[in-house]
Amino acid sequence: MCFYSIPVLLLPTNCTLSTFFRSTASMISEKYIYQKLSLCFFVFIAVLNIDLSAQDGKILFNSKCASCHNVFKNTTGPALGGFQERENGKWTDTKELLKWVKNPPAYMEHDAYTKGLKAQFGSIMQSFSDITEPELVAIASYVNTTFQKGPGGGTTTATSSEPNEETDGRNAILFGIISLIMAVIAMILMQVNSNLKKLSDDVEGVLRPEPTPFYKNKIYISVVAIAFFVVGGFYVTKGAIGFGRQKEYQPHQPIFYSHKVHAGINQINCLYCHGNAMESKHATIPSTNVCMNCHKAITSYEKGPKLFDEEGKEINGTAEIAKLHKYARFDPKNPAAWDPSKAQPISWVKIHNLPDHVYFNHSQHIKAGNVQCQTCHGEITKMDEVFQFSELSMSWCINCHRDTKVNFYDEEKGTGNKFYSIYEKFHNDLKSGKMDSVTVKDIGGLECQKCHY
Ligand code: HEC
Ligand code: HEC
Ligand code: HEC
Ligand code: HEC
Ligand code: HEC
Ligand code: HEC
Incomplete structure (x- = not known):
C-alpha cells in the first residue's frame, strides 16, 4: 500500500513538481500540462481516498465487530451483509444505527425488531459507547462492498484478525491499472496540446523548431526513469526485508505427527x-x-x-x-x-x-500477556502438519503491541493481572478516566531495545 501513498506525499510538494516541469518543459505550455497533471493527481487521490475509507472500515470492522459478526454467515450475531435492507431500511439512517451500536440494551427496550433478534441469537450485542458516526459509515461501506463482491471476494471470518491479503492484492492491481490509465491520459493530453500549439503557430505564421518525438522528449524520459526507480526501489527494499521470512513454511517432518x-x-x-x-x-x-x-x-x-x-x-x-x-x-x-x-x-x-537480533519471549506473552497460542500460531488443533501461520515480521509484532490492551488489575472487580501493579500512573489515569485502556505500546512495547539485542 505504501507505494500508492507516494502520490499523496508528492502533493504537498507541488511546487517542486512544478519547478521540475518548468525547467524541463520549456517548449510545451507548462501551465497547461501542469493543470492537466494536477487534475489527474486530484482524481487519482479522490479515488484513493474512497478506497482508503473502505480500508478504514475494514480495520474497524475487524477490530470491533468481527469477533461476533461475519458478512456472509450468522455467527454470534447476524450476518451483516445486506443489513441496511432489513426492516424497511431502518439501518440506512446512520443516526439510528449509531444509537443501536452505542447502547443495544437501551435501544432494545423500545424496539421490537432488535428484541426479536436477541431472542433469536441468545446473547446481547456489546455496547460501543465511544464509536462515532463516521466510523459506522466506514464500517457500513466496507460491509456493503464486501457483500457485493460475494463470498471469497473479501470474506472476513470471525477468527481472522489478519488483513485479507486477497483483497489487498486485488486493490494493488486496481491501483496499478488506474495509475497506468492516468499516465497514458497525461501523455495523450501533452501530445494533443503540443499538436494544437503547433497548429495555431502555423496559422499565425510563427516559426517553431521541429517538435522532438516523444521518445527523445526529456519529460517522458525523466518521468519513466523516476517511475522505474520508485517502483523498482520499492520492490527491491520489500524483497530485501522479506528475505528469510517464511510464512506458510511447512517442512516435511521425520514422523507424521498430527x-x-x-x-x-x-x-x-x-x-x-x-x-x-x-x-x-x-x-x-x-x-x-x-x-x-x-x-x-x-x-x-x-x-x-x-x-x-x-x-x-x-x-x-x-x-x-x-x-x-x-x-x-x-x-x-x-x-x-x-x-x-x-x-x-x-x-x-x-x-x-526469528533472526538472531530479535528477542522474543513466550512466557511474557502467555503468562503475563495472556495471549492465546492460536493468536500467533493459528488453528494448530486443526493442522495435521504444522505450518508457520504468522509472518513474524517486525510490523506484525508492532501492530499487535499497538492494538492489544494490557489486562490491568481492576481493584473493584478483582479481575485482571496484578503483574502490572507497578504502573501506578496508568492506574491512577484509568481511575480518573483520563485513559480508558492501556496498550502494550504504553508500557514500552515499541521500544527498540525491548525486542532487539
Ligand atoms: C459481542 C458480540 C458483538 C459485537 C462485538 C458486535 N455485535 Fe452487532 N450484534 C450482536 C448480536 C448478538 C446481535 C443480535 C441482536 C442482539 O442479540 O443483541 C447483533 C446485531 C447487530 C445489528 C443488527 C443486525 C440486523 O440483522 O438487523 C447490527 C447492525 C450490528 N449488530 C452491528 C454491529 C457493529 C457495526 C459492530 C461493530 C462496531 C457490532 N455489531 C459488534 C453481537 C455483536
Ligand atoms: C497424552 C498422550 C499422548 C502423547 C503424549 C502423545 N501421543 Fe501420539 N497419540 C495419542 C493418541 C490418543 C493417538 C490416537 C490413537 C488412535 O486414534 O487410535 C495418537 C496417535 C499418534 C500417531 C498416529 C497418528 C498421527 O498423528 O500420525 C503418531 C504418529 C503419534 N501419536 C506420535 C506421537 C509423538 C511423536 C508424540 C510425542 C511428540 C506423541 N505421539 C505423544 C496420544 C499421545
Ligand atoms: C505473541 C505470539 C506468540 C504466542 C502467543 C505463542 N507463540 Fe510460539 N512462537 C512465537 C514466535 C515469534 C516463535 C519463534 C521464536 C524464535 O524463533 O525464537 C515461536 C516459536 C514456537 C515454537 C518453536 C520452539 C521455540 O520455542 O522457539 C513452539 C513449539 C511454539 N512457539 C509453541 C507455542 C505454544 C504451545 C504457545 C501457547 C502456549 C505459543 N507458542 C504461543 C510466537 C508466539
Ligand atoms: C503430544 C505433544 C504435543 C502437543 C499436545 C502439542 N504439540 Fe506442538 N509440537 C509437538 C511436536 C512433537 C512438534 C514438532 C513437530 C512438528 O512441527 O509438527 C510440535 C511443533 C509445534 C509448533 C511448531 C514449532 C516450530 O518448529 O517452530 C508449534 C507452533 C506448536 N507445536 C504449537 C502447539 C500448540 C499451539 C499446541 C496446542 C493447541 C500444541 N502445539 C500441542 C508436540 C505437541
Ligand atoms: C498477538 C499479539 C502480540 C504479538 C503478535 C506480539 N506481541 Fe509482544 N506482547 C504482547 C502483549 C499482550 C505483551 C504484554 C505482556 C507484558 O506485559 O509483559 C507483549 C510484550 C512484549 C514485550 C515486553 C514489553 C515490555 O515493555 O515489557 C516484548 C519484548 C515483546 N512483546 C516482544 C515481541 C516480539 C519480538 C514480537 C514479534 C516476534 C511480539 N512481541 C509479538 C502481544 C503481542
Ligand atoms: C515488538 C518488537 C520489536 C520492536 C519494538 C522493534 N523491532 Fe525491529 N524487528 C523486530 C522483528 C521481529 C524483526 C525481524 C523481522 C524479519 O525477520 O523480517 C525486526 C527487524 C528489524 C530490522 C531489520 C530489517 C527488517 O525489517 O527485517 C531493523 C533494522 C530493525 N528491526 C530496527 C528496529 C528499530 C530501529 C526499532 C525501534 C524504533 C525496532 N526495530 C523496534 C521486532 C521489533
Missing part, C-alpha cells in the same frame, strides 16, 4: 508438550520420552480419522507410531525390556525462526 489428532481430537493440552512456554523464552519441542508416556500403551492408530499428507497421500498412522518406537528403542512385543535412557531424540525440523 496436532489435529493429539491437540484437537484427543484434546491434549498444548502445555503438556510445550509446557516451557509458561516459564521461559522457548516453548520447546517435547522429548521422545514425553511421547512414550502414552505410546508405550498406544501402539497403533485405529480410532482417529484417515490421515493424508500435503500431496494427498494416505498416511499409515500405525507405521508412524512404529517410527517413534524405533527412535525410542522400544519393542512393542517386549515392553518390559524398554530402557527409557536409551531413547534417541527425534530430529524435528524447526518451523518458526
